[in-house]
Amino acid sequence: MGMHGMITFQLLGPVCVKLPSGDRFPVPTPQVRALLVALLRQSSTYVPFDRLAEHIWTDPPSSARANLRTHAAALRKVLNICEAGFGRRIETSRGGAGGISAYRLLVDPTQVDAATFTSLADRGQAELLAGQLSAAVQTLTAALDLWHGPIGVDLPNTLPLQAWANSLTERRLAVIEDLAEARLQLGDYTGLVAELRHQATENPLRERLIELLMRGLHVTGDRPAAIAAYQDYRHRLAEELGIEPCPPATDAPRLAKRRADQTSPVHISTGAAGYGRSRPRIDHFGQLRDCFGVEPILR
Incomplete structure (x- = not known):
């Protein structure tokens, strides 16, 4: 459900990049996937190093800053393979000592399935409340269709990622319930x-x-x-x-x-x-x- 002709990011299941052709390109290593998720959770917003580290490591190593640069380089490579020049959308912000203090990934929210899912879930709930049952069924079904597997299983077991995955899983169950409610009221x-x-x-x-x-x-x-x-x-x-x-x-x-x-x-x-x-x-x-x-x- 992303922008036509552009790559999209699939987080509602195994993390991957979906090409305009419909093919899925895998993102290597749990650490690089965690970095991608952390950036996409706050798309186009700088995410400070400490916050990124919390997503990637339960106990960040002493070499965490150097390792993060390595993971960012690997992610840029993946994005450039998926779409020429897309890796340049990963931007850095430098701190007072000249080192990198934050990263951001410039993407439209419509390119991220988790953001699209949340938007559709909100709209479907509003339609259900308003008694627009057929519209609610269509919207909530579209939200559930974005899922392509269990979420978080290919990511590090860090607290921010656990909380994020649990929240989306809970929201998915709420959407299933809303959809069932709409169908019951429709007699479907x-x-x-x-x-x-x-x-x-x-x-x-x-x-x-x-x-x-x-x-x-x-x-x-x-x-x-x-x-x-x-x-x-x-x-x-x-x-x-x-x-x-x-x-x-x-x-x-x-x-x-x-x-x-x-x-x-x-x-x-x-x-x-x-x-x-x-x-x-x-x-x-x-x-x-x-x-x-x-x-x-x-x-």
Whole structure:
């Protein structure tokens, strides 16, 4: 999704440079890849030496400055191979003693898949909140299509890179959830339950995923499986964390009278567009119990 005819940088998976032809050019060594990621995280902005070193080394060696120059030279070589003269976009800033104090890489954010992903995720959330469900599905799908593998596995295990990879992985899960929400509200159930089952298996303690899975099972007519999903989640929380999904229902007789054959979609506010902002915890499962009458069945 970068600028037409220019190289783009793929960070959402193994780090590489994507050529205008569509071919991917690998970036050698974890250290050079870490330098590229650190520069692209603040594209066109000077990144000081200390910050770059934190990305590359857990414990920077005494030769870190010399090593960084070597890694920068290797990165320039890769960029020049990908596009003639592109290596000159790595610029340096010199400190008072004449040594290099910072580097920057001059690129447009649209050339970096992680930046494009974040922009699409934000737009998709806004569309979902505004009730523009078809647009949200299209936008969120485009965001997820940018991923081409697990993130960070080919990078040094440094704290800044761990935090960066974890943040993007968390955002990807939020996008998956937003997309499922939009599809549920549209009545587009094809393949949705299978995808939600897969994600719930990978993230068994993630409340919103389980809530979406229960709703997907319910609206596709598998109410017993929806209840079983809740039971499994509740037991996992009790065994692993010693907590309940939410406070127990207080009006079991009323809940028991809920129609067992209710099949209409359940529209529950999930706070999707509040990603990254403080918001009250939403009692997903309290609302679901009101819909499904799950709690009395469990008692």
